[in-house]
Amino acid sequence: MTRFLPAFALILAALPAGAEDRMSATEFEAYTTGQTLTFSFMGVPYGVEQYLPGRRVIWAFIGEECQNGVWYEEAGNICFVYDHSPIEPQCWSFWRSDEGLRAVFAGEGSATELYEVQRSREPLVCHGDPDAGV
Numbered sequence: 001m002t003r004f005l006p007a008f009a010l011i012l013a014a015l016p017a018g019a020e021d022r023m024s025a026t027e028f029e030a031y032t033t034g035q036t037l038t039f040s041f042m043g044v045p046y047g048v049e050q051y052l053p054g055r056r057v058i059w060a061f062i063g064e065e066c067q068n069g070v071w072y073e074e075a076g077n078i079c080f081v082y083d084h085s086p087i088e089p090q091c092w093s094f095w096r097s098d099e100g101l102r103a104v105f106a107g108e109g110s111a112t113e114l115y116e117v118q119r120s121r122e123p124l125v126c127h128g129d130p131d132a133g134v
Helices: 004-014 025-032
Strands: 036-041 044-052 056-061 067-074 077-082 085-097 100-105 113-120
Touching (some): 036 100, 056 077
Antiparallel strands (some): 056 067, 067 077, 085 100, 100 113
16 A cells, blocks of 8 residues: 555646635735736637726726726625626636636626636726726
8 A cells, every 4th residue: 555655646746736726805906906907708808807906996898898896805705896887796706826817707697707818017998988997
């Protein structure tokens, strides 16, 4: 049995080092504040979000107007509320790996998963809404 232990250790060492960890609100805030992240859905560009101090955000689906919002933590999820729909929060669990963030929608009836494909300190460029953006 002891001769199998070194082989088992080699197998464990071969596992990906970038295993995902679910992010707390504190970890999410530290990772995102001051950043603009671009997300994809099923390999297709989906949207861009700029994360501002004070848990404020600016979100835009690709090719659409920007929406100002805020985020907060609820039941281990990160929930977003935007000016265009202030009543309905959009809650996600965020997972971090070596490749970036993976966001899993927490709402019923949806299996939406977004993946971070770009990270920048550049502000989000907003079109069509003069009040949105920095």
